[in-house]
Amino acid sequence: MVFWIKLIEFNEKRHQFTTMINSTSFQDATHVGKPLQFLRFSALTAFMWSLWVGSLTAGSLGLIPVVAGAQSTVAPDTTQQGTEPTMSQDQARLIQEPAVLEVYQLGGPYTEGFRRSYSVGIIANNYGFGLRGRYDKLLNPRWSLFSHITLTGLRDVSEQTYTDIFFGTQVVPNKYKRGLSIPLQAGARYRLFADRIDESYRFFVSGAAGPVFAFTYPYFNDADGSGYRERFIDYFEQTNDALSGWGDGSWSVGAVSEFSIGLDFGEDLSRVGRVEFSVMMYYYPEAIQMMMPNQPAINEFAGPGDFPYLVDDNGALVYEPFFDSQSFFVTPMLSFSFGARR
Secondary structure (H helix, E strand, C coil): CHHHHHHHHHHHHHHHHHHHHHCHHHHCCCCCCHHHHHHHHHHHHHHHHHHHHCCCCHHHHCHHHHHHHHCCCCCCCCCCCCCCCCCCHHHHHHHCCCCCCCCCCCCCCCCCCCCEEEEEEEEEECCEEEEEEEEEEECCCCEEEEEEEEEEEECCCCCCCEECCCCCCEECCCECEEEEEEEEEEEEEEEECCCCCCCCEEEEEEEEEEEEEEEEEECECCCCCCCCCCECCCCECCECCCCCCHHHCEEEEEEEEEEEEEEEECCCCCEEEEEEEEEEEEEEEEEECCECCEEECECCCCCCCCCCECECCCCCECEEECCCCEEEEEEEEEEEEEEEEC
């Protein structure tokens, strides 16, 4: 940059000097003669040397006042004195570097013109598998709102399923009711690392809340209403299959919240590809009895071969409390969703 400024100053000074040497008053001075020609040749040689080495030094520019002082009898060009050479606007634009323009724009679906998405997903949690339908509304490259409806199971996490290897039947000891839950939620999502990670992998965190509806129905045919499944030689209560006992079911209403971290993936932004890990928390004001509320009281004085449970005077079993009803349910959840953006 300094080199080009010096070069422009050199051209201006050379022009002034040449004009002064070639002026009529200078050439008509008879007392100058050959020394004038010598000085003119020397000055031009000095300026050409400055051009060759690439910079114009202060000493080189000093030749002008020396020569001008030696020719004190020559009338100088008054139009050039007292005026510093300046660069024109065109020259300044040629030698001035343009400012660097920083273009900062987040990539992603919103930047490409997409404003909403629709998706369906498969979920897996402590209660089994389920389905989810979801709608997203994009607000900007980072924030979006969403709502979804989920259909999943509901059970006590202490349940253990046993399978008969001969007949394939499954039994869950101490289970009292089967359950389904239908959460309806709305929430917000925030995209993480939007300016650091390639737009093909879009991490996010989200939170949602809303009402949840639970439908529970008997796991077995509790004919005597004892809250315990009797399995004796003379009396045996059968379990219901998944589609039996619905007529004896009941509905419960509660609240649900969900916190998630996930990843949208895929280079084709018109399609939805999402994997998400969540924690869901349910609360039912009216507690739900998922496990057997009662069990027979053990007869501590029964001997070998005796009936192991206590009975009353009428020969009926004496029961004692077993599992409590539940208001809170918590489960981790993994979901995979696919859909389209518009």
